[in-house]
Amino acid sequence: xxxxxxxxxxxxxPKPGILFKxxxxxxxxPRAFLESIHLMRDHYQGQPIDAVAAAxxxxxxxxxxxALLMTLPLIPLRKPGKLPYRTHALQYDLEYGSAELQVxxxxxxxxxxxxxxxxxxxxxxxxxxxxxxxxxxxGRVAGCAFLVELAFLNGREKLRPHSVFSLIQY
Numbered sequence: 728x729x730x731x732x733x734x735x736x737x738x739x740x741p742k743p744g745i746l747f748k749x750x751x752x753x754x755x756x757p758r759a760f761l762e763s764i765h766l767m768r769d770h771y772q773g774q775p776i777d778a779v780a781a782a783x784x785x786x787x788x789x790x791x792x793x794a795l796l797m798t799l800p801l802i803p804l805r806k807p808g809k810l811p812y813r814t815h816a817l818q819y820d821l822e823y824g825s826a827e828l829q830v831x832x833x834x835x836x837x838x839x840x841x842x843x844x845x846x847x848x849x850x851x852x853x854x855x856x857x858x859x860x861x862x863x864x865x866g867r868v869a870g871c872a873f874l875v876e877l878a879f880l881n882g883r884e885k886l887r888p889h890s891v892f893s894l895i896q897y
Contacts, residue, residue, distance in 0.1 A: 730766075731895045733759045734875060748875050748897070750846050754788065763894055764792045767844070767872050770892050771797070776869045777839040778802050782828055782857050783809070789874060790844035802835060804828045804857050815864045819856035826853070828860050835864035848873040848893060851882030858889055 733753035740747040753759045767789070780802035781790030787803065794801040807816070807827050814829040835841065841861045845854055848871070858868045868889045876882070876893035883891040 728759060728762045730759055730763055730874075734895060748847060748877070750785065750874060753874070763874055764789065764796060766894055767793050767892070768796045771842060771870070771872070774869065775840050776842045777836065778841045778866070779844055780804055780830075780835075780841050780857065780861060781844045782853055785846040786844055789846060789872075793842075793844060793872075802830060802841065802861075804830050804860060815860060817856055817860040817863060819852060819859075821852060822850070826856070828853075828856050830860055830864050832864070835861060835866040837865040839866040840869040841866045842869045842872060844872045846874050848876040848882040848886075848891065849880050851880075851885030854882070855885050858886065 733756055735749040735752050737747040737749050776799060778800040779790050779794035781787050782804040783806060791801055807829060810829055810831055813832045815832055816827055816829045818825055818827045843854060843857050848854065854871050861868055870890040870892060871886050873893040874895060876896045878896045
């Protein structure tokens with residue numbers, strides 16, 4: 728199945744000059760959505776992975792079904808104030824400001840190999856922060872998986888030395 732045909736281009740969103748890659752047509756087509764999850768699972772089949780993690784919100788859409796298919800725990804990485812228990816926190820810089828991700832202090836087992844998942848790899852800043860947070864919490868990054876990669880932005884370079892896998896590249 729050609730998954731790329733389910734990604735819609737939205738020019739000048741969220742601001743002029745940006746060509747936004749809209750994943751909602753893929754989410755609206757159950758066969759394509761399921762195929763994307765199966766292809767991610769197949770890529771990581773047999774690799775030593777103990778848990779799947781994702782930063783909110785679109786990352787959850789792919790990480791949750793992937794974790795279920797792989798029968799692995801799901802670790803949510805959330806914005807401040809969203810997790811009810813004690814957390815590890817990591818602040819990181821964005822192009823225009825900063826952000827923070829948090830994870831429960833017991834969300835990552837010591838030494839756990841964690842696969843991080845998101846819908847799209849652009850510049851890599853959020854995923855890099857997710858990797859650093861998993862490591863801060865005592866885990867090890869098993870890899871970074873994406874539905875879509877904007878290769879021209881070189882986000883995978885920011886994620887070195889972690890392996891990067893994407894289903895669709897632009």
